Amino acid sequence: MKISVLGSGGWGIALAMSAESNGHQVLLWSPFESEVNELLVSRESKKLLKGVKIPESINITTNLSLIENSDITIIATPSIAVRETAVRLKNIKSTGIVVNVAKGFEAESLKRLSEVISNEISAPVVVMSGPSHAEEVARKVPTSLVACSKDYDAARAVIDAFSSEFFRLYTNDDMVGVELGGALKNIIAVAAGICDGLGLGDNTRAALITRGLTEIARLGVALGAKERTFAGLSGLGDLIVTCTSRHSRNHRFGELIGQGLGIKDALQEVGTVEGYYATELAYKLALKVGAEMPIISKCYEVLYQNLDVKEAIKYLMLRPIRDEQESLWISKQD
Template identity: 55%
Template sequence: MSVKVGVVGSGSWGTALAIMLSKKGYAVNLWSWLKEESLRLAETRENLEFLPGIVIPSNVTCTSDMGECIDDVDVIVTAVPSHAVRATTENMKQYVKDGQVIVNVSKGLEESSLLRLSEVINDVIPHAKVVALSGPSHAEEVARDIPTTCVAASKHRDAAEFIQDVFMNPKFRVYTNPDIVGVELGGALKNVIALAAGICDGLSFGDNTKAALMTRGIAEIARLGVAMGAKLESFAGLSGIGDLIVTCTSMHSRNRRAGILIGQGKTLEQALKEVHMVVEGVNTTRAAYKLALKNNVEMPIVNEAYCVLFENKNPKAAVVDLMMRSKTHEMEEVVMNNYNW
């Protein structure tokens, strides 16, 4: 297969995917929003800030010119922070042509509109076929050819299957899923739970605590997802429980690292400065809090995370309040209705 790819965003994930796709023999363009950064990547053939020690192959063209990056490619990969998706898409739209597939690999929500990121892209470019690529996939491991599995989700089956073919290789397996709502929400909301998991680690709590937090966390994510039109099964998949596991347990996870620092007593601002990378879970916590209210969905972990991050609540008090909530049953109402107790 002869494919041209434009990767918009030269952070860790964008660079890792550019490297991976170039190893399949594709011509890949890698866009940086700063000219100085694109020149540095072209000269050093290494992303020293995010992926030190990983060589950027010669068939990756580094550029800060959006037209040069995406004008004549078959696949456009958007790999910018969630808060920059709309502005970046506005920059892209004059170059996007019919037939090009846009693959969004960012995980988050637009806080101002509460839209999913594929909705943001389609809001700017209505005719675009958008695929969400999500799952347990740390850039640091993908760049080093460590086996990884993701899911390509889209309303357009042909686009999802095309991206499956483009991305799959012996070290990167891709499944397809028509439920883009569930896949995007799972990928975004797990960052909130990962922040909470990090806070628990920073408080020196144990494996029992984290297991409970992750289990109840996926229940909250699924509850909101179903209320927003997602399929329940998606949250048991790669972009649901799969991504939740890796983000809550790995030190590659910037959300978990930020949570650890907050649990150790640092302010949100101090934690973000020390992590020195975009921590998507922070803005997503605000968005999730608003979505829970909008959809009348109970999300106690999200609520406590919001209070810790933005209302200066003591993390230990938040844990006590979670533990002492009113008694209830474990199963969701939709499941309980199938029991004859």
């Protein structure tokens, strides 16, 4: 098969290498000359995946027309660049199945990224999501994800192309649930990082993960997701890995804030932090549908309105007592 990966960051490189080791013809594209030149010279991203050599057989290029007649085209850019990347694909003769691996929403429209892609091109769209750090996938650490699509055959084709003893994929057709799990877990990871930066403990992180999952599921169900999706790889699985791992940029960003760094400086230090942008968008989405999301609301106030992190935690701990089992769908008026 011919597999093209758009975006030569950590995740793009790791996926390109997984496809290459399954015997596919692989092309890795970036719009940035400097990035491509560095990868061509050293066959390594010293900043993102130090010590991981990219095989010579992967064609690294800035020439997008070379992806023509791909069987699978993967979008592995930051979420902010997904629409412009989909627009570029309009001029390509046959992209094959388009797989989105970016996690987030579109800022202006609050659309899910698969909706953004389908607005621009008519190819079948698959979302690949779940607990997966590029640093581990590139080193062939066993990893399990979901390939989610309304088109079962497209999801199966992606699964067949990527499956190996290191990479296991499950089908799923709940696009809303899978995409929301992937986008919103980054917010909870920022919150977990803040608590770790403050020197709080395992109890706090575990509480954030479980109550954070309840909030994510609440918004997801309000938007039409299946509740059980949030207990799966793209929900709980991804939430655990992002909130507990040293590889997560979202967690690292939060940690720096917890240690007292300003928001702008922390963003500068870490690079792409999807959770920062997702916080504002999730806050707006929750207001729109009337879903109660106390953790995400407080994250928004900390990141965008200078609320002190200790005040945010105090507020969350002293909220009115609730039954843990109460229905997922609780409107703001309840």
